[in-house]
Amino acid sequence: MSEPVVAVGYAVPRKGVPAPASFRRWVAAALTGARRRKPAELAIRIVDIEEGQALNLxxxxxxYATNVLSFPADLPPGLNLPLIGDLVICAPVVAREAAEQGKPEAHHWAHMTIHGVLHLLGHDHIVEAEAEKMEALETRILAGLGIPDPYEAP
Structure with a gap:
């Protein structure tokens, strides 16, 4: 698989927010873990509480502002582009959740990025059986990056 094309936009100060290279690594891990072989392109926008809340509404x-929103690409028939969609990640929510869960922020950023990419690929967690499969996949991908199971209490 070729390296994914990941455009990262920051609508918040960069302090404490991962660099584009980190997002690219996490996206690549998610795509590999989900066994996507085709080229992939996506955009990630890092937002504040106000924008995150407005988009969620x-x-x-x-x-309310949530940690990650996924917007799968809805391309017209016959338009074969590698675009899989867009992610919006709310920086203050990720920071707050990492602190509440007692985990390093970088680990939570990786988790939210991978979680969002899996949504773009069609994974979901509304039904319990699907949630278990998605969580197991996230856990496996994160383990490959040296990150502990995000669903286990620290």
Missing amino acids: QYRGRD
Whole structure:
């Protein structure tokens, strides 16, 4: 598989937020772990609470900022581009959750990126059986990066 094309945009100060190279590594790990062999392109936008909340309200009807939003590409038939979609990750929510869960922020950033990419590839966690499969896949991908199981209490 060729390296994924990942465009990272920062709508927040960069301090404490991973560099584009980290996001590219995590996206590549997610794609490999999900056994995607075709080329892939996506955009990641790092946002603040206000933008995260506005997007969550607009697209999911939920009036709060969430950690990651996934927007799978909806390409017209016959348009064969490697675009898989966009991720929006809310920096303050990721930082708060990492602190609450007692884990390094970098580990939580990796988890949220991988989680979002798996959503772009069609994985979901609404039904319990699907949630278990998705969590197991996330855990395996993260382990390959040397990151402990995010679903186990520290």
